[in-house]
Amino acid sequence: xxxxxxxxxxxxxxxxxxxxxxxxxxxxxxxxxxxxxxxxxxxxxxxxxxxxxxxxxxxxxxxxxxxxxxxxxxxxxxxxxxxxxxxxxxxxxxxxxxxxxxxxxxxxxxxxxxxxxxxxxxxxxxxxxxxxxxxxxxxxx
Amino acid sequence: xxxxxxxxxxxxxxxxxxxxxxxxxxxxxxxxxxxxxxxxxxxxxxxxxxxxxxxxxxxxxxxxxxxxxxxxxxxxxxxxxxxxxxxxxxxxxxxxxxxxxxxxxxxxxxxxxxxxxxxxxxxxxxxxxxxxxxxxxxxxxxxxxxxxxxxxxxxxxxxxxxxxxxxxxxxxxxxxxxxxxxxxxxxxxxxxxxxxxxxxxxxxxxxxxxxxxxxxxxxxxxxxxxxxxxxxxxxxxxxxxxxxxxxxxxxxxxxxxxxxxxxxxxxxxxxxxxxxxxxxxxxxxxxxxxxxxxxxxxxxxxxxxxxxxxxxxxxxxxxxxxxxxxxxxxxxxxxxxxxxxxxxxxxxxxxxxxxxxxxxxxxxxxxxxxxxxxxxxxxxxxxxxxxxxxxxxxxxxxxxxxxxxxxxxxxxxxxxxxxxxxxxxxxxxxxxxxxxxxxxxxxxxxxxxxxxxxxxxxxxxxxxxxxxxxxxxxxxxxxxxxxxxxxxxxxxxx
Numbered sequence: 001x002x003x004x005x006x007x008x009x010x011x012x013x014x015x016x017x018x019x020x021x022x023x024x025x026x027x028x029x030x031x032x033x034x035x036x037x038x039x040x041x042x043x044x045x046x047x048x049x050x051x052x053x054x055x056x057x058x059x060x061x062x063x064x065x066x067x068x069x070x071x072x073x074x075x076x077x078x079x080x081x082x083x084x085x086x087x088x089x090x091x092x093x094x095x096x097x098x099x100x101x102x103x104x105x106x107x108x109x110x111x112x113x114x115x116x117x118x119x120x121x122x123x124x125x126x127x128x129x130x131x132x133x134x135x136x137x138x139x140x141x
Numbered sequence: 142x143x144x145x146x147x148x149x150x151x152x153x154x155x156x157x158x159x160x161x162x163x164x165x166x167x168x169x170x171x172x173x174x175x176x177x178x179x180x181x182x183x184x185x186x187x188x189x190x191x192x193x194x195x196x197x198x199x200x201x202x203x204x205x206x207x208x209x210x211x212x213x214x215x216x217x218x219x220x221x222x223x224x225x226x227x228x229x230x231x232x233x234x235x236x237x238x239x240x241x242x243x244x245x246x247x248x249x250x251x252x253x254x255x256x257x258x259x260x261x262x263x264x265x266x267x268x269x270x271x272x273x274x275x276x277x278x279x280x281x282x283x284x285x286x287x288x289x290x291x292x293x294x295x296x297x298x299x300x301x302x303x304x305x306x307x308x309x310x311x312x313x314x315x316x317x318x319x320x321x322x323x324x325x326x327x328x329x330x331x332x333x334x335x336x337x338x339x340x341x342x343x344x345x346x347x348x349x350x351x352x353x354x355x356x357x358x359x360x361x362x363x364x365x366x367x368x369x370x371x372x373x374x375x376x377x378x379x380x381x382x383x384x385x386x387x388x389x390x391x392x393x394x395x396x397x398x399x400x401x402x403x404x405x406x407x408x409x410x411x412x413x414x415x416x417x418x419x420x421x422x423x424x425x426x427x428x429x430x431x432x433x434x435x436x437x438x439x440x441x442x443x444x445x446x447x448x449x450x451x452x453x454x455x456x457x458x459x460x461x462x463x464x465x466x467x468x469x470x471x472x473x474x475x476x477x478x479x480x481x482x483x484x485x486x487x488x489x490x491x492x493x494x495x496x497x498x499x500x501x502x503x504x505x506x507x508x509x510x511x512x513x514x515x516x517x518x519x520x521x522x523x524x525x526x527x528x529x530x531x532x533x534x535x536x537x538x539x540x541x542x543x544x545x546x547x548x549x550x551x552x553x554x555x556x557x558x559x560x561x562x563x564x565x566x567x568x569x570x571x572x573x574x575x576x577x578x579x580x581x582x583x584x585x586x587x588x589x590x591x592x593x594x595x596x597x598x599x600x601x602x603x604x605x606x607x608x609x610x611x612x613x614x615x616x617x618x619x620x621x622x623x624x625x626x627x628x629x630x631x632x633x634x635x
Contacts, residue, residue: 073161080155086204093147094203 005054012054019047030118037118041125048130057137068134071127079120082113143198145191146215148184149223149262152177157255167246171238174251178231181258185224192220193614197621197631199268207268207633208332214268214632217618218468222265222395225475228600229387230258235593236483237380240490245290245378257283257384264392268632270318270328273396277314277360281307284389287381288373296376303373310359317352324349331632333404334625343407350405350412354397354419361393363453364423367446371430374442379486382438386445387479391471394452398467401456402622409459417457421551424450428558437485437495437570440562441478444521447555448474454552455536458543464622465615466535473528473604477520480597484514487590488570492577497566502575506582509591511571513598518567520601522560528604535612 023043030036052060086095098112156177163169192198192215202211215223234254241250260280267273285307289300322328324345325336340346355366362370370390374382397416405412427447431440448470455467485495487510492500504511520527533556540549575582604611621627 069164070162073158076158076161077155080151080158084151087144092201092204093144093151096203 008054012050016047016050019043019050023047027118027122031112031114037121038125040118041122042129044122045126045129048126049133052130052134052137057134068127068131071123072131075120075123075125075127077120078123079117082117082120085113143200145184145188146198146213146220146266147200149181149188149227150213150259150266152181152184153255153258153262157252157259160252160255161249164247164249167243170246170251174234174254175238177255178227178234178258181227182224182231185220185227188215189217189220189224189614192217193617197628199632208327208329211272212268212329212632213266214330214628215266216621216628216631217614218395218398218622219265221468221472221614221618222391223262225472226258226261226265226388226391228597229475229479230254230384232479232483232593232597233380233384233387236383236486236590237378239590240380240486241378242291248290249286250290253283253286254384257287257388259283261388261392265395268330270321270330270333274311274314274318277392278311280389280392281311284385288377288385290381291378293376299372299376303369306359306369310356313352313359314356317349317356320345320349320352329632330399330403331629334406334629335633337404337407340407346405347408347411350401350408351415353400353405354412354415357393357396357400358419359393361390361397361449361453362423362446363393363419363449364426364446367423367427370446371439371442374445375436375438379438379482379489382442383479383482383486386442386482387475390445390449391452391475394449394471397453398456398464398622402464403625403628406625413457413459416453417545417548420450420454420457421548422450423447423453424555425551428555428562431562432558432565435497435569437488437497437566438482439495440566441481441485444559444562445478447559448478448521450555451533451536451552454548455539457548458536458539458545459623460539460543461616461619461623462535462542463539464619465612466532466539468615468618469528469535469604469611470532473520473532473601476597476604477517477529477601480517480594480601481514481521483594483597484510484517484591487587487594488514490590491585491587497569500570500576501573502571502577504571505575506577506579507587510587511567513591513594514571515567516598517594517601518563519560520598520605522563523556524560526602526605528601528608531605531608531612 023040026035026043027037027040030040048064083094086097087093096112096114098110100108100110102108156173160170160173198215200213201207202213205211237250257280260276260283263276264273264280267276285300285304288303289296318328324340325333327333327336337346358366374386401412401416424447427443427450430443431447434440434443451470452467455463455470488503489495491503491507494500516527520529523529523533533552536552537549577585
């Protein structure tokens, strides 16, 4: 008998979208408030994982055709690179710079060099979480 | 210019990450990693030179001032250790090129090789307790991967034990750090050294000191915390075993020496006595284990334990001569033990076994291998003019000056037993009638396999010949360690 996953699929489509957008909110909220690359990354991984669970691994692999191990490498490179950037100007490794700008719609926002660093962490966390879980899952089949 | 002490941590990290991107292209990976490891040697030697000229260097990461931010500190001891680690890493890497199975190379061998170096160099250079923990974890996680790579049943079983004991050690580490923080309110080495004198309840501090000794003792394989070492180093391929044997235990020893010279100086009558007792036990039980085994690789692995005893003995005596001797024996041991491991790997390649009883007569079929091994072996046992002699000489002299006659006696007996076990290997493997038929011997050449070990033998020889100028450098390093105020002043800039 073929199981009908209609309910699961419909809800997943909505819920994963909500989780994804909240994870991006958390990612940008970071630094001075709770949030940041690690938490945002974990939550993104949770959303993607929900997709993997409710549809199946092969189908989602067509949708997200990235090799997670290269994403880990790129994430690490971005994070290290952010630290190196400050050395170009004679400051110690990992020094942070920030500036406040007023942008239409958003009002005053702070731009920090910690953001690309967090982006690196975000990529690493998403990729590590998914890679380890998928590796174990694929072992089973 | 101070940024140079970042390089030994940053270079391997960045290169390791980049190598992940080229996981398919093994030739490129080999080329890049060979070049990087060689450049690390030059960077670290230059670093030693600069620190010898200008004194201790510090880098405050993120531009946060010393007691609050993360800092890296390069003093002579740390930079000498970084140099040695890079030399060992080069030798093992070039040996791995020739012996490693291509499957292992494809599964991120080189990236993890460099992550391991990142952790090791970071542990040497870090200036606070918590980052020591972080770099320990970096190092241990990479070593887990390297030790289990290849997935033989034996490897999986033994590395499981290794993982459990390491995680147990890390747990203790965090607890000890938390206790230390609750007592002193800081984790920066220099700040700790300053505040430890002001703490009134020294009883708690002694407990914390012993807790750290247990943590580092697990990593450094001190008796009675050594039991995981022989089997877990027996499983992986020789290049990996040589690397781990050369580096990991020394990081534990380094941490003991760093914390006990800089921070836990409050109750030395008690702590140094414990260290001396452990040193004696470690030396003796380690060498007894080596004498009893009949397996090439296992004897070498167990010898690591007995040699750790010597290093700790130098710390326990706690005079300038003894500390300098301890650093010298760490250097000697890293170099010579790696060379021995590499020749053990070459022998295994030729005979297909590491069991001493199954091989003989290699001196007739492979004379170069035999004599190179012989030089490394007598250097380990301490025959002049090779480096082992001066290492033990300095320790014995330091011990006699300080009046620690018993530990000196133990160390001399252990030296004799070391010679005995090395001679045993030499007799079984190289003497007697050849176990290989002439055709087999012709077929199984070792030529290029011997090359990575030769620079190590030359270094051991030079360390012996140039012992006097080398000891001037080491006395300077020992002075820096014995007078914490130099370290405190250069970090906190008061």
